[in-house]
Amino acid sequence: MSIVPPAPAPSQTASTANGPIDDGLLARLFELGVDRRSFLKYCGVLTATLALPPSFAPRVAAAVAAADKPSMVYLAFQDCTGNAESMLRARNPDIASVILDLMSVDYQETVMAAAGEQSKQARDAAVGKGGHILVVEGSVPLGGDGYCTIGGESAQQILKKASKGAAAIINVGTCSAFGGLPAAHPNPTKAVAVGDVVSGVPIVNLPGCPMNVDNLTATIAHYLTFKALPARDSQQRPLFAYGDRIHDNCPRRGHFDAGQFAMAWGDEGHREGYCLYRLGCKGPSTFHNCPILKWNGGTQWPIGAGHGCVGCSEAGFWDTMTPFYDRLPHIEGFGVDSTAEKLGLTVVGATAVGFGLHGVGKTLQNKLGRNSDEQSTVDVTDGSTDLGSAGFGSSPAGRDNPDGKAGPA
Amino acid sequence: MSPRIVVDPITRIEGHLRIEAQVDGGMVQDAWSSTTMWRGLEQILIGRDPRDAWYFAQRICGVCTTVHALASIRAVEDALDITPPLNARLLRDLIGVSQYVHDHVVHFYHLHALDWVDVVSALKADPQQAAVVAQSLSDYPRNTAKQMTAVQQRLQAFVQGGRLGPFANGYWGHPAYKLSPEVNLLAVSHYLDALDFQRDYVKIHALLGGKNPHPQTYVVGGMAIPIDPNSQYAINDNTLQQVRGLLQSGLNFVNQAYIPDLVAIGKSYPEWTAIGGGLNSYMTFGDFGGAQPKRGQTDTAGILPSGIVRNGDLSKVEPVDPMKITEDVARGWYSYREGDGTPLRPYDGETTANYTGPNPPYDFLDVDKKYTWLKAARYDGIPVEVGPLARMMVGYAAGDARIKPLVDGALQTLGVGPAALHSTLGRTLARGLETKLLADQSLGLLDQLVANIAGGDLAVHAGVKWEPKSWPAKARGVGFHEAPRGALSHWIVIEDQKIKGYQAVVPSTWNASPRDAKGQPGAYEAALVGTPIADPKQPLEILRTVHSFDPCMACAAHVIDADGTPIVEVRVQ
Ligand code: SF4
Ligand code: SF4
Numbered sequence: 001m002s003i004v005p006p007a008p009a010p011s012q013t014a015s016t017a018n019g020p021i022d023d024g025l026l027a028r029l030f031e032l033g034v035d036r037r038s039f040l041k042y043c044g045v046l047t048a049t050l051a052l053p054p055s056f057a058p059r060v061a062a063a064v065a066a067a068d069k070p071s072m073v074y075l076a077f078q079d080c081t082g083n084a085e086s087m088l089r090a091r092n093p094d095i096a097s098v099i100l101d102l103m104s105v106d107y108q109e110t111v112m113a114a115a116g117e118q119s120k121q122a123r124d125a126a127v128g129k130g131g132h133i134l135v136v137e138g139s140v141p142l143g144g145d146g147y148c149t150i151g152g153e154s155a156q157q158i159l160k161k162a163s164k165g166a167a168a169i170i171n172v173g174t175c176s177a178f179g180g181l182p183a184a185h186p187n188p189t190k191a192v193a194v195g196d197v198v199s200g201v202p203i204v205n206l207p208g209c210p211m212n213v214d215n216l217t218a219t220i221a222h223y224l225t226f227k228a229l230p231a232r233d234s235q236q237r238p239l240f241a242y243g244d245r246i247h248d249n250c251p252r253r254g255h256f257d258a259g260q261f262a263m264a265w266g267d268e269g270h271r272e273g274y275c276l277y278r279l280g281c282k283g284p285s286t287f288h289n290c291p292i293l294k295w296n297g298g299t300q301w302p303i304g305a306g307h308g309c310v311g312c313s314e315a316g317f318w319d320t321m322t323p324f325y326d327r328l329p330h331i332e333g334f335g336v337d338s339t340a341e342k343l344g345l346t347v348v349g350a351t352a353v354g355f356g357l358h359g360v361g362k363t364l365q366n367k368l369g370r371n372s373d374e375q376s377t378v379d380v381t382d383g384s385t386d387l388g389s390a391g392f393g394s395s396p397a398g399r400d401n402p403d404g405k406a407g408p409a
Numbered sequence: 410m411s412p413r414i415v416v417d418p419i420t421r422i423e424g425h426l427r428i429e430a431q432v433d434g435g436m437v438q439d440a441w442s443s444t445t446m447w448r449g450l451e452q453i454l455i456g457r458d459p460r461d462a463w464y465f466a467q468r469i470c471g472v473c474t475t476v477h478a479l480a481s482i483r484a485v486e487d488a489l490d491i492t493p494p495l496n497a498r499l500l501r502d503l504i505g506v507s508q509y510v511h512d513h514v515v516h517f518y519h520l521h522a523l524d525w526v527d528v529v530s531a532l533k534a535d536p537q538q539a540a541v542v543a544q545s546l547s548d549y550p551r552n553t554a555k556q557m558t559a560v561q562q563r564l565q566a567f568v569q570g571g572r573l574g575p576f577a578n579g580y581w582g583h584p585a586y587k588l589s590p591e592v593n594l595l596a597v598s599h600y601l602d603a604l605d606f607q608r609d610y611v612k613i614h615a616l617l618g619g620k621n622p623h624p625q626t627y628v629v630g631g632m633a634i635p636i637d638p639n640s641q642y643a644i645n646d647n648t649l650q651q652v653r654g655l656l657q658s659g660l661n662f663v664n665q666a667y668i669p670d671l672v673a674i675g676k677s678y679p680e681w682t683a684i685g686g687g688l689n690s691y692m693t694f695g696d697f698g699g700a701q702p703k704r705g706q707t708d709t710a711g712i713l714p715s716g717i718v719r720n721g722d723l724s725k726v727e728p729v730d731p732m733k734i735t736e737d738v739a740r741g742w743y744s745y746r747e748g749d750g751t752p753l754r755p756y757d758g759e760t761t762a763n764y765t766g767p768n769p770p771y772d773f774l775d776v777d778k779k780y781t782w783l784k785a786a787r788y789d790g791i792p793v794e795v796g797p798l799a800r801m802m803v804g805y806a807a808g809d810a811r812i813k814p815l816v817d818g819a820l821q822t823l824g825v826g827p828a829a830l831h832s833t834l835g836r837t838l839a840r841g842l843e844t845k846l847l848a849d850q851s852l853g854l855l856d857q858l859v860a861n862i863a864g865g866d867l868a869v870h871a872g873v874k875w876e877p878k879s880w881p882a883k884a885r886g887v888g889f890h891e892a893p894r895g896a897l898s899h900w901i902v903i904e905d906q907k908i909k910g911y912q913a914v915v916p917s918t919w920n921a922s923p924r925d926a927k928g929q930p931g932a933y934e935a936a937l938v939g940t941p942i943a944d945p946k947q948p949l950e951i952l953r954t955v956h957s958f959d960p961c962m963a964c965a966a967h968v969i970d971a972d973g974t975p976i977v978e979v980r981v982q
Contacts, residue, residue: 069572078448081423082471082622088515089608089621104572109420113523113579115952116416122578146742146764148446150425151417154769181448181468188449188762210471210622265628265870271635273642279633295620299612305619306643307626307633310464318465323458 049218050240071132074108077148077155078182079138082210083172084110090213120151130165136176136194143190163198170204177205184318205236209312215241246283249291280325281308288313421520423472424962432942440937442921443781444962451760454911459485460629474622475508476892480899485629488886492701494868497631499858502697506851507613510659512893513844516959518603524953525674526596529581534590543595549665560598580949599666606662613655631870660848671841685833685954687936689721691799696891712850713891714804723806736784739926750926755900755912785925786918794932795895795919797840815842836957877906894961917961
């Protein structure tokens with residue numbers, strides 16, 4: 001996938017940005033308890049996450065160290081707090097605290113000292129000044145205001161108020177980005193995405209269950225560096241994080257191509273790192289940078305550990321990717337009778353082959369318009385891809401009503 | 410009577426909690442606990458593949474990110490009579506035990522400490538003196554004057570910047586803050602260190618679970634992570650060494666920072682051993698026994714004890730009878746067909762949403778009627794407290810060989826008797842003690858795993874019942890897990906290979922429970938009564954007691970239905 005074209009540099013910052021970092025700035029960082037080496041290393045990591053050329057590192061560094069702290073207001077609605085927890089895992093410890101120092105985190109219920117009235121005052125003061133970054137976790141129920149209230153106000157009321165004057169909204173996690181779990185069939189509370197309620201403010205969606213915090217810090221660094229939001233696909237997902245299919249960057253891909261599949265948990269193939277497709281892996285239908293970034297400071301990721309991807313960064317995955325172990329992503333060009341072995345061998349080197357999710361093909365066709373090549377290969381049929389009795393799945397044990405229940409995206 | 414105090418949102422917790430309290434004469438006379446968010450997961454699970462349930466249920470909560478996955482898997486395994494292999498059980502225990510250490514450290518430093526620690530006061534500290542105090546408490550290597558100075562300067566720069574961010578509008582300078590500036594400074598220093606610690610320690614979950622939050626290697630019948638000492642794609646010696654190092658770092662941090670800091674706070678706030686007790690009845694399911702408990706029963710042979718203590722009577726521990734668990738909805742926004750006050754067992758549970766609360770924006774709830782998205786969970790008809798205090802109380806009463814000396818030692822250090830444990834501080838203390846217990850035991854669990862692998866056992870999954878066609882037409886089961894916040898149970902009914910009914914009775918359902926049909930208050934409500942309030946506009950004392958429970962509201966308010974009763978439209982008055 002191509003490098004994100006960087007936005008043109010605002011001229012007033014260009015001289016500092018492209019030159020070496022000035023010593024005053026480093027002195028200030030040192031006061032904050034950050035040494036030069038770890039700071040530069042950190043900016044290198046950010047730069048790499050953003051898929052920028054290394055020469056951009058000094059510029060990222062300058063922006064990250066700038067004195068003018070933008071305000072962050074972090075709202076949580078129908079959520080599980082998983083994204084706030086993910087935020088606490090920001091990597092590279094000292095510097096991650098700088099990221100906290102770097103933004104003024106004026107409202108974040110999980111960590112803030114104030115409660116009740118005092119917390120609402122802090123929120124309203126930050127919002128009143130405008131220009132804040134609004135980070136949102138969780139979906140918004142439209143089925144009744146009583147489903148989610150905070151301080152006596154409904155989620156909708158708070159969201160509308162807090163998005164006024166915001167510079168941008170960053171949706172962390174699949175629930176605020178696409179409706180997520182609360183919006184899964186039959187969507188009892190009529191939960192929707194933030195983008196369905198708010199208009200007029202640019203949105204960045206960082207789906208994932210939860211989002212990977214490295215993508216959040218990189219988005220913020222990008223915003224501070226270029227004074228612009230990163231380039232995004234038609235679902236408002238930054239290309240630097242959601243530009244590639246998992247399957248295209250997966251270290252098990254060689255085994256997929258060679259037709260070597262793990263067939264049962266703990267079998268020889270599983271132990272040898274074979275492809276997890278036959279155990280339900282949704283990597284072929286999922287766009288996310290998990291294989292590159294991994295999780296928890298690059299320690300591991302689900303496929304690396306041995307469980308298939310479930311497609312958690314895709315809209316409606318709770319309905320379109322389930323049953324997780326029986327619904328195999330459709331691979332175009334192979335009939336339903338293909339055995340896994342035949343299938344894998346035929347696919348050798350066939351990087352041009354497109355994948356489509358059955359059940360969500362039409363949604364994908366509409367949403368993935370950013371790359372016409374890919375769009376043309378997205379399969380819009382809804383055919384079953386049970387791979388036959390040789391497969392581990394008996395029959396696609398679909399739910400009673402498996403179709404048309406993708407959450408509002 | 411003065412108007413009620415409202416604290417909403419209660420921050421530094423998981424989820425959305427509102428407390429309304431009647432304060433007269435400088436003291437809480439009555440309190441109401443309300444959960445103000447609901448997602449309706451019950452409807453969402455009905456009809457799905459039971460093997461997928463864990464992934465959905467895990468999203469009940471992202472803070473206690475492992476616990477619902479585990480309880481859900483155990484429920485399905487109980488229903489289908491599946492015994493996962495020993496390796497899988499030990500891997501689950503290691504993930505579970507490290508969850509405790511992680512979760513409790515984060516709770517103590519990041520969710521609870523600011524109730525006791527005045528951050529602004531730390532600016533006045535003498536950093537040299539702070540280091541002397543810190544070194545007198547423990548040999549934690551970062552208790553140096555250099556470190557204290559750096560932290561103070563950092564704080565200074567932060568405050569001078571004029572943007573206090575998450576520390577803005579705190580109750581700084583409140584008369585209930587009692588620590589010296591030096592102890593405040595050392596606590597702030599450890600607050601920052603704990604941020605680093607938790608980030609690194611949780612790599613255990615990445616190594617064994619693929620990621621955190623929401624580890625992804627659970628699977629019905631075992632674990633989806635292979636073991637093979639001769640493969641780089643499986644748990645091997647390299648993985649086990651890394652896990653060992655991280656477990657050891659947890660033990661070190663708990664011994665050198667958490668426990669000494671806890672003791673320092675405990676000694677400075679002795680009055681809080683007489684405030685915030687509440688129900689004095691406790692329940693714990695027990696866990697981490699390695700062996701599979703009998704079907705439908707709690708784990709009675711685990712590191713964490715199983716049992717009931719009633720009315721503070723430490724002379725008797727009753728065994729848990731799961732069939733004595735019921736819920737009613739007299740005061741929750743639901744309706745039951747046989748009447749809202751009828752106590753129903755989880756297998757027969759109903760969940761029909763019926764919001765009758767005020768139309769937002771509102772100032773007060775109508776606490777004489779229904780006022781929360783929680784059901785009232787009861788054991789044998791009485792409200793019980795669950796969580797760290799319940800576990801330490803039951804273990805203490807049962808004379809548990811590990812828990813008894815641990816608790817006795819702490820009581821001696823603080824110079825108080827066992828009755829002092831029925832309190833806000835007792836709860837906070839119990840959480841620290843069990844963290845120490847589990848951090849100690851975690852290395853032993855790893856040793857067991859290593860020994861089992863060394864014996865040639867590589868199995869991680871019992872595959873015989875993996876295929877849905879091998880299942881009976883009808884089955885039902887319960888999965889117990891003693892989660893960091895308390896006794897957790899998931900109940901599943903399976904029919905024709907699909908989920909017919911699913912219900913979870915979770916720790917915060919017990920603790921944050923509203924009144925029941927008989928008018929008996931829940932644990933938070935009972936604990937708040939009698940809490941002194943110095944300034945009704947700054948209800949710091951309410952936060953202390955509520956935070957001592959470590960609320961987890963998304964957990965509490967998901968209430969999953971056993972029979973798929975359709976949800977009625979929300980009515981707004
Ligand atoms: S199917 Fe999954 S495991 Fe296999 S190569 Fe693709 S992403 Fe990797
Ligand atoms: S591998 Fe797939 S399921 Fe896992 S975190 Fe990445 S996108 Fe989500």
